[in-house]
Structure formats: structure tokens, C-alpha cells
Amino acid sequence: MKRVFLTFAVIFCAAMMFGKFDPYIALEIDLKTPTNFLRFAPVDLGQDEKGFVILFSEQSNLDPWEGSFTFPKHTAWMTVVTDKGKELWRKELPAQTIPGIWFIPMLGFDLDKKGRDDIFYVANVGQRPFWYDDFRLIQADVLTGEVLAEHPWTAPSHNQASSYKWRFFLIGGYVKDEPVLVTTQGAYRDMGLQAWNTGMERRWQIYYPDDFNGPRGSHDTRVLDMDRNGIYQFMYGERCISFDTGEELFVLDSDVWYDHSDTVLPFYDKENDTWNFFTTREKGDDGRVPRSVTFNRDGRHLWSVDSMRGHWHYGNVGDLGPNGERVAAAARYPFRNEDVPARTPVGNWYDAYTGEVLDLPLPLNGWVLDFNGDGVSEFLASGVLYNNKGEQIMSVEGRIINAYKLLDLPGEQLTVSLPDGRIQIWADRNAKETPEMQKRFADPIYKINIKHSASAYNNRFPILNY
Secondary structure, three states, X not given: OOOOOXXXXXXXXXXXXXXXXXXXEEEEEEOOOOOOEEEEEEEEEEOOEEEEEEEEEOOOOOOOOOOOOOOOXXXXXXXXXXXXXXXXXXXXXXXXXXXXXXOOOEEEEOOOOOOOOEEEEEEEOOOOOOOHHHEEEEEEEOOOOOEEEEEEOOOOOOOOOHHHHOXXXXXXXXXXXXXXXXXXXXXXXXXXXXXXXXXXXXXXXXXXXXXXXXXXXXXXXXXXOOOOOOEOEEEEOOEEEEOOOOOEEEEOOOOOOOXXXXXXXXXXXXXXXXXXXXXXXXXXXXXXXXXXEEEEOOOOEEXXXXXXXXXXXXXXXXXXXXXXXXXXXXXXXXXXXXXXXXOOOEEEEEEOOOOOEEOOOOOOOOEEEOOOOOOOOEEEEOOEEEOXXXXXXXXXXXXXXXXXXXXXXXXXXXXXEOOOOEEEEEEEOXXXXXXXXXXXXXXXXXXXXXXXXXXXXXXXXXXXXX
16 A cells, blocks of 8 residues: 555554444434334534434335336335434325335425525325326425425436436535535436526526436435535536536546446545545446546546456445555446355455555445544444454444434444334444544535435445545
8 A cells, every 4th residue: 555644653543542442322213113214314403403304114115126116015204303312293205205215315405595404305296106297396394394395396308217217316515605406317328407596496407318428327426515615516427517507527437438337436635635536337338448447536547447347336435444544445246157146245445546456354345434533434344343454343233324423422423223113323432533533524515415315325425525
């Protein structure tokens, strides 16, 4: 490894300072109903009060892919609770609203500048589950759940597979303190994007037809302020788009990559004061384009994996090297004739800046967080939380929901959903944040990104704004 931001001496001192981990449940919320589908994101309640919006169902998550979708047996519900666990309201969503990540994106966002968030989410208010005209963008009061407005939802392009069509996103950002909400449809072929100002006045719109050049979308939509001037951008696949104008600021591999990326993860390069972009790719498996590429902001390849085949579904970045160096995991599904169990990640850990293959004592698929706030990441895989040495810290039951700083406690917390309806937020009693981590968590870019935890797969990846 050629780049070390945290020297051995610093890591040694941090280890002495932070000591052992002491995990505990800092907050438990009991929905008091079986829960197999759950989305969970922070919201601003006004007057400096914080809370969480929760979307849940006894129905398990329904994916629009034809090989996965079944008709739901249970409806979706929504509730808001305070960060002390007090429920403010609860309501059932319309019956034809399908409980699923891609059917019901949800975002707490103060579009109307009232000093607290409204809850924006997509719902089907009619009687036919796939009739475009019945879909609405609902704007609800965060304190009461009252529906403030039902805005028309832009219909997805009709002539495409169901798996491609029913992929909806909500993305919120700012242009010089003015809030802008972006609504989108599609991530594989046709893609539509619409931007809205306060009062849901249209700011701009873009439509990418099936035969357009350049990359399609991704499963995550990170929000950025790369120039620190208050004019935010967001990633839509390997395209960086301005909230202000809808202009593409850059497009990665625009001349050779025309398909869907599973992961597009920006990470800040402190040494060069710039941003890099780590990608893993799902579609377009034609043997001509690398399946995982890391770019700089100018679009130059910093490194890529040596494979040009396969569905590279797994990807992550964190400070998990032996001395806290920044590393990346890239892995694919096994090939059909490969003697590897289905969905077992096949790939490697790499130096995030050089692409050097690393031998780390960690699984390839999991969640990155800084549980104790010391600047060195931890890694959660299959319910087990490891330190960067591969040593077990704790194990948890249930489904991981996110791994961000959601409570006013040191370090990032781990949110877990149990089948009986309990939600547990785990923290570390011994956590102490370094000054660098305090800056990271106080950064508006960190805060806006964790609010997107209930839209797409934005809950699954770290915010590497430091």
C-alpha cells in the first residue's frame, strides 16, 4: 500500500485512547407487528427536534424483476417516531401501493422551507396496481401524517421490461440554500428525471431514451457538493448531474459504457483535495469493458479490475486496511459453471487509490461504518461486526437497515430490524470521535445523504466525505 493517511503511530495512539468496544442497544422502537419489509431514515421535526420516518410491512420486499415479483399479501404502513422512541402517528398506505424498495421511495425533505421536513413518497391511490395514472407523489406532514398534496407522478417509459420500468427514486439537494427535489423513473434503459423547486414548480426535466449514448443508472444516488459552493450535484449511475440546471458535469466512460452500474460510490481524496468514483457494473457483459473501475473527477481511470465478464454486484469502500488505509471490495456473482455456491462473492479487496490487490481478513460483502468514531472503519457481514483486523466485535440478529450516525452519540450506529417488529439501534459506549470524524459527521453532505436512507439502496454504503 502506497498511501497511508493514518500512520502506525496514530493508529496505536487511537487504540490506546479508544480501548475495547462496548456495544449496547441505545434505542429500541417496537412497532408491535410482524415486520418483513422496513425502510428507516432520519427526519427533521422542527425546532431542532429529530426523528425517524419508518415504512414497514408484514409483506417481504417485492422487487419488480419478473423472476422475483409476487402479488402482495399485506399492505404497507408508515410511521414517524422521535429520536427518543415516541410514536407521533401511524397510517396505512393505499391498498394498491406495493411494499417494495423500488415502488415506494421515501424522503424527508423541507422543500417548502417551513423549518421542518415533509415526507415525500410514491403511492398508488387507485385500484389497479400497475396503472400509471394512479401513481402519485405524496407530500405529507411530518408531525401528523396528514396528506398535504398529491402530485402527479411521471409515468415510466412503457416499452421496457417490468424490472427496468418500476424503478423510482427521490433525491433532494440544494442550490445556494434553495431546496430542489428530483424525481426519477428508470435505471436500466429509458430514464426520466424531473427537478422541482419550492411549491413543486418544475425547474428542469431530462429524458434519456433507450438508445442514448453513455451509462444508465445505478442502485444508489449519492449527493455531492464537490466545489463547496453550495450548488449540489448527484450521481445517477456514472453521470454527475447538477441540481441547479440538470447539466451533466461529467460522464464516466461515456464513449464505451452504455449500461447499468450496480454501485457508484464517490470517495474524497484528501491528499489531492478531489473526489474519486468507485464503480461495479451489472449489465453490458460483452467482454470489452472492465467490470469495476475507479475514476478521478476528470474521468481518468485510476485503476480497474482485470475482468471484463460477469455481474459485479458487490462493491464497497472503507478505511479497513491494516493501518486504516482506504480500501475497496469488488466482487461478482459466480459463473454458472463455477464450483462456488450461488451468490457467493468472487473478487478481491484492493487499495482504493492504486488498485493493488490486498489480502484482508474480511468478507467481500457487507456494511462499512465507524462504530467507535476513531477514523478506522469496522465491517459488518452476515450479522457479525469485525474490526479491520478481522476480529469479532459483536454479533446481531435481524436485518441490517443502515449504519450511520443517527443518534446524538459518538460514532456511527447500527440499525437492525427484527421480524417481530422491534428496531434496535446499536452504539458503542466507549466511542470517542476524533476531530476529523466530528467534521465528517457535521458536514451537510453527510447529513443530506443519510436522509436518503429510504430511497433506493442509499442505506447500504458509507458516506466518504473525508
